[in-house]
Amino acid sequence: MTASESENLGIVRRLYEEVLNQNRPDLLPELVSEDIAFHSVTEARGMAEYRAMTERLRVAFGDMHFTIHDLIASGDRVAVRWGMDATHQGPLAGIPATGKTIHQRANVIYRMQAGKIAEGWAQMDQIGVLRQIGVDPLAHATAKKQ
Numbered sequence: 001m002t003a004s005e006s007e008n009l010g011i012v013r014r015l016y017e018e019v020l021n022q023n024r025p026d027l028l029p030e031l032v033s034e035d036i037a038f039h040s041v042t043e044a045r046g047m048a049e050y051r052a053m054t055e056r057l058r059v060a061f062g063d064m065h066f067t068i069h070d071l072i073a074s075g076d077r078v079a080v081r082w083g084m085d086a087t088h089q090g091p092l093a094g095i096p097a098t099g100k101t102i103h104q105r106a107n108v109i110y111r112m113q114a115g116k117i118a119e120g121w122a123q124m125d126q127i128g129v130l131r132q133i134g135v136d137p138l139a140h141a142t143a144k145k146q
Contacts, residue, residue, distance in 0.1 A: 005073035008112045012078045015117065016066045023058065025051060033118040040122040061086035061102070078110045088133045095135055102132040 015031050018024045028051055038044040044053045057064065064086035072079045084104045089097050106124040110117050130137045 001073065004112075005075070007115065008076070008078050008110075009071055009073045011112065011115065011117060012080055012110055013068065013071060016068055016080070016082065020054070020057075020064065020066050025054060028054075031117060033113060033116040036118060036120070038120045038122070040120075040124065041126060059090040060088065060092040060097075062089045063087050076112045078112060080108050080110070082106055082108070092129075092133070095130075095133065098133045100133045102129050104129050 011031050014027065019027050019031065028047065032047060032050060034047050036044070036047060036050050038050055038053065042053065044050040061084070064084055067083045067085070068080055069083060070079070070081040082105070084102075084106075086102055086104075088095075088100050088102060091097065104125055105128070106122055108120055108122040111119040113119075127137045
């Protein structure tokens with residue numbers, strides 16, 4: 001492993017352990033590029049949108065805790081496989097808090113540039129989360145379109 005790959009792993013680890021698990025959004029400028037592009041269910045472009053996305057996650061799941069299962073670096077990419085345990089405490093995609101506990105899984109690939117996260121692509125088990133909070137994903141998707 002190269003020194004830059006090792007550094008990249010540390011940056012992504014800090015994102016999960018410090019920013020997300022310890023609720024330290026003040027650290028985002030150290031770890032994330034000002035013009036980040038994050039591709040998931042919704043797109044976040046730029047630091048302000050990325051920060052807002054993490055804040056919405058915190059509102060929905062105030063006690064969220066991420067566990068990193070795999071963290072792999074190759075060149076300017078870092079892949080992470082994680083699990084998140086949380087309680088649904090606030091609105092999520094228009095669904096009011098249910099108080100139910102959830103476990104979400106995801107795979108995310110980050111592109112690193114100049115010692116920061118510049119881009120990310122996330123595949124998350126969102127249908128599983130909806131089911132865990134008692135929502136029929138098909139009915140929810142149909143209702144949102146109307």
